[in-house]
Amino acid sequence: MADCERCGKKGRLTLVEIAGARLYVCQDCGKHGKPVQEPRPIVPAYTSKTSSRAPVPKPDAMTNRELELADDFNVRIQRARERKGWSREDLGKKMSERVSIISKLENGEMRPSDDLIRKLERTLDIKLMEPVSDVRVQGSSASQGLTLGDLITRKRA
Numbered sequence: 001m002a003d004c005e006r007c008g009k010k011g012r013l014t015l016v017e018i019a020g021a022r023l024y025v026c027q028d029c030g031k032h033g034k035p036v037q038e039p040r041p042i043v044p045a046y047t048s049k050t051s052s053r054a055p056v057p058k059p060d061a062m063t064n065r066e067l068e069l070a071d072d073f074n075v076r077i078q079r080a081r082e083r084k085g086w087s088r089e090d091l092g093k094k095m096s097e098r099v100s101i102i103s104k105l106e107n108g109e110m111r112p113s114d115d116l117i118r119k120l121e122r123t124l125d126i127k128l129m130e131p132v133s134d135v136r137v138q139g140s141s142a143s144q145g146l147t148l149g150d151l152i153t154r155k156r157a
């Protein structure tokens with residue numbers, strides 16, 4: 001049994017509204033208030049503020065893909081080409097692409113389209129795509145074993 005929140009008497013309590021405040025009161029005190037059917041869940045103001053400030057994952061075009069173009073795709077293209085002993089002209093001919101395209105790719109000035117990526121991978125026998133999450137996680141050894149939440153907490157601390 002709980003105590004009446006108005007008079008402190010023990011007994012069967014009901015939730016009523018008295019002068020704008022919701023109290024669990026005894027039968028006697030309940031006569032002074034307006035009966036309330038359902039206790040409204042009280043949401044602290046700071047909870048909603050915190051959740052709205054929480055970082056939301058950026059809607060990224062790559063998010064729904066398993067693979068993305070490797071950051072060092074230009075190095076991979078150049079190394080693979082040189083391994084085969086081809087000039088940029090040779091590679092361009094084999095791929096039916098202009099030399100200027102090959103140069104831009106190897107200089108990192110241009111990102112290959114999906115079609116071009118497939119053609120490069122086939123022609124040079126390399127992989128230009130890599131798993132998105134693995135690369136990001138392995139990129140920073142300091143973040144290993146930490147969740148995103150841990151990182152945020154540390155930054156704020």
Ligand SMILES: [Zn+2]
Nearest residue numbers: 004007026029
């Ligand atoms: Zn009472």
